Amino acid sequence: MTALTDDAPRTRWATRQDIPALKALMERAIDALQTGLLSPEQVAASHAIMGLDTQLIEDGTYLIAERDGVIMGCGGWSKRATLYGGDHSSALRAPELLDPAQHPARIRAMYTDPDFVRQGVGRLILKGCEDAAASHGFTSVELMATLSGERLYAVNGYQPVETVEAVANGIAIPLIRMQKPL
Template structure:
């Protein structure tokens, strides 16, 4: 990544008005970036368990990274028990508040627009979310990573603690629970 690319990236906390724009980014990221690690059936099925939980926006913990007015990526952190899943995956959601003294904050719904991968977007979002979670008193964070994101998170200091298969209808999706202490 060049210095000019890094300087052009800006971040801000999302509002509900941003939903249409970053839903398009999510759709494209899921369909494009997972194609190298999942079968076509798994990519399609992953939409059932991935997506945005709008509670993150209401909590003020969902971040957008922009470059030249275009959404380059998005992601958030949460002080709630939900580990992953969007508004449509209600069986995965748990709005219970976490205790920073004992629970890790959750890193959630990380997506990079395909045109912006490997340009520091994911790292910037991740770092900003980690800093916000630490400022809220958390001493660690965890996430449920896709295989496509696992490398980025490992480089950022996360370690795999559990490999799981989640069912989306009749299709099994591999995911990795990852954790990082501050």
């Protein structure tokens, strides 16, 4: 859907056929990109609260960046109340639809393959998601950032709202809720 140059990543909306590749990318990203920011126990526990929410694919709001058939990163936006979490984290699920006049859209499940970090992949996906949310009437966006994602969001205009700790398997994982006007 989007191309920057001939060798730049292209974006497209994910389909169910992408699920195995997306899950594998997410596993690698969670393990590799949080190392050094979180303890090994926190990285392991992160898998319980992070991952793919297939509702985003069903809603047609989950974007993939790829080049030559290789998925470089992924992320989505949502018109639903769920702020973060994957299919397996049912306690975090809130499928109610948001009112664009009253609520921010959600930026969800942003992951860059560790082989492609610092190459503009996250920024490309984030911009595509923000543009899509704006085209659906949303005037702001909100997300729950990991420590590894906080810098990307901050340089793209997101402001921290609160710092929270999610607890998974008895381990506290720091997260930052951030917002941005569109």
